[in-house]
Amino acid sequence: MSYQLSAVVADADLLREQTDGLDHAVLAALRQEFALLPVTPQLVQELTGSLPDFTVEELGPERPFHLVLSPALDELLAGWSRRGPVAYLEAEFAGGLGNQSSVVWLGGEVSRGPHFDGTLDRPRADWPINAALVRLGAEPGPWIDPFAELGLYLERDTAGWLAHGRRGLTADYWDELAEEWELRQSGRHQQPDRPGPVGDWGIP
Template sequence: MGYQLSAVIADADLLREQTAELDHAVLGELRQDFALLPVTPQLVVELTGSLPDYTVDDRSAEHPFGLVLSTALVDLLSGWSRSGPVAYAEAEFGGGVGHQAAAVWLGGELAWGPRFDDVFDAPRDQWPINEALTRLGVEPGTWIDPFAELGLHLERNTDGWLAHGRRRLSADYWDELVEQWENQ
């Protein structure tokens, strides 16, 4: 089973405030009062007024994201980051191989990244998404890393996160289901 992620991740209140008037914004609730905004072509059009562009190059440090971060989209994320740190993250895995990339904006500027990894030979806390989440303020917990701590493993793709958000589920909901199942 594969995994795909293309999302903006930030404090839930920050994302709610910034996306309240958008038709194509669906927030997926995470742990620690964070949320993710699945990035879809419709959302990019609504945010920027232009169709999204995708790279045809293989992902690498030079081309870390599949979505080309247009000037309009970068300006938007920079603007949102005046209210708190904002990350853009992508990941794609299948059959045991894959890659992930992330960048963080803070105070109206790119503060970190973008970083890319497809080897994963560094410690988990140095993987791009984990490092970005730490820079957002994710606290260590009982899960193996910040990615799991927030619950980013709960859905497998953008469609899953859209359903998650539309149903107003939270990561805690899944934890409660597991607890009920274990107690039976």
């Protein structure tokens, strides 16, 4: 099963303030009062006045993102970070193979990254997305890592996150469905399938 992510993550209030009035900004709720802003070509054009560029070369430490962070987009996200830390996250997985990358701005400048990992063979805390979420202020909890703790497994692509945001779903949407299903099963101890595992990111 595949997974794809291209999104800005930050405090929900911060993102609401910065995207208020934008036609192509859709915020999806995460746990711990964070929100995810799916990054689409339409959103980039609305934010910067120009269509986005995408790299055609193989990703790596020198080119960590499919989306080219133009000077205009970098400056914009850096500006948002004067109100609190802001992260841009990318991930792409299929058949258990893939990569993830992240960069975090704080106080108007880059505070971490960009970082890229195409093997994820380091400790989980060092994976680019987990490390970025900790820099944002994510707190540990019952899930295996910050990625799972905040609920980034809830949707598997940009279209899913857009639907999640437009429907106003909570980050615990799948948990609520599971509880409702259990109540209807008259004592049967099973749960409906959640979204499947993504590279062993701690998802049941």
